[in-house]
Amino acid sequence: MSTPFRQFQAFHATLQRGTVTAAAEYLGISQPAISNLLAQLERRTKLKLFERTRGRLVPTPEAMVLFDEIDTVVRGLDHVNQAVTDLQNQKAGQLQVACNHALAFGFLPNEIARFAKGRPNLTIAFQSQYSGKVQEWVTAGLFEIGLCEMPVRQEAMEQRHFRFETLCALPEGSGVADKPVLTPSDLDSYPFIVMGNDHMVSRRTREAFLSDGAHFRIRCHTDLFRNALNLVKQGLGAAMIDPFTLSADDGAGYVVRRFDPAVLLDIVVVTAKDKPLSAIGREFLDQVLPRMQAVAVG
Template sequence: MSTPFRQFQAFHAIIQRGTVTAAAEHLGISQPAISNLLAQLERRTKLKLFERTRGRLVPTPEATVLFDEIDTVVRGLDHVNQAVFDLQNQKAGQLQVATNHALAFGFMPSEIAEFSKDRKNLTIAFQSQYSGKIQEWVTAGLFEIGICEMPVRQEGLTQQHFHFETLCALPADSDLARHETLTPRLLDGYPFIVMGTDHMVSRRLREAFHSEGARFRIRSHTDLFLNALNLVKQGLGAALIDPFTLRSDDRSGYVVRRFEPSILLDIVVVTATDRPLSAIGRQFLDQVVPRMAAMAVDDAARSRDPL
């Protein structure tokens, strides 16, 4: 014998809310409708579920046993209905985003916090990793959105490109801090902390020094812009730092100057070409992409301050 779920739901609401009136309000139906559902349930089950005592419905022992059995089911359906509502209003689901380390220390956590503020049921998968691994993750479907450095070496990725001007960080007590703009000639022989010799910023910086006939002196190699900045704070030398790392730092112990010629960091937002973005993913990119674009530079605006 099958029993329509609505009858169980009415019965559950009466016990949970205490009165037919409160149960009707909870389910959004009339009092006669909920009384009718209860009568149908008693006829179907051939059980007396309530006694009326002093104008109130008192559950019978049979009703107590039945309530315990259906409580999990009814609550489960309520959660399903809420999840459907949240998904329809982009307030639930999962945000899956992986970024390079530069964005992970301040920019991306701030964006995620703002995005999730009115989405209490949103779950978040957020990782920072090296760019090649991020591309592999998005291709494999482990993450929906990837933000990484160029080049893109994986097939099947949709790409949005951005270019960000790096700035030169110097120890606060450096004599070179008196200059508003630094050049390879001014920094001839000055110790540098670089992001590995093959990194695009290091390679472009080395080429800039070579073009002006200045000596490019490497004091230290590291794998993160944040590491390079911390070494600058300790007085080990200068470093070109991306705007995201500078924004998330307390700006103490060093000074920042523009470097000419401009050295750019190329960033790309990648998603899988063969999988549609979720509504949550689209909403998140609608928030983040314009803010990244506002910090980026183009050929007509290289002199704009990215900070």
């Protein structure tokens, strides 16, 4: 069954932008046209993709599965369209970089701004996503450079590996931060906010408590270091936070202490093995890699 791409594009824009109005503005067509394309897609796929609630479209679970499947395809066409536009306008190159969320709040935007200074004709494609998706985008050629967490699950990727020490953030006035370096015994049964049980930082923190014979008490699970730090600020517990998230924060409402043993976060910079880097990509890495190495351990 062939589905016209415009229907997928309208569907993707509606979920990505949140409303039919925003999707119509993004695609440069009318709201009725978006609604008609969505209705055509539901008829063609025989799937109920939206619930109509108080005048709003609420995506169904089936819609979320479909979105994940077509995301790379739609972004790929957007990437091609941008490349055509750049060629037509004789632009002086495009920086194409994607990263995990931790690096997107301060570090990488700052580096992009530094790189763009003095390059008025440079166009920039920058997105943040979960690490697995970043790797998919680089493999598919949607982005030239990816910065993400280990492990690397995509084949044929060049990898530059860095390790960063996470620090223990605790609510201000918690009463357990009177030492410059904390151990699992110091935080025995103290509530923790973690990045999911399978995340490397959560796993390594749990292993440190287990080795020390201390109780690792998990109070909250979340998906971003930024979210974990915000929960710390609200007094819900401690969290191991990466240095990039900490450096992009105002530092209010919490204290930071080193943790012994060190809990490390593995970050890789990935590029496609089968595709040579552009001159723009090489120059950007020449700037960014030393900056990452300056923060890394070892």
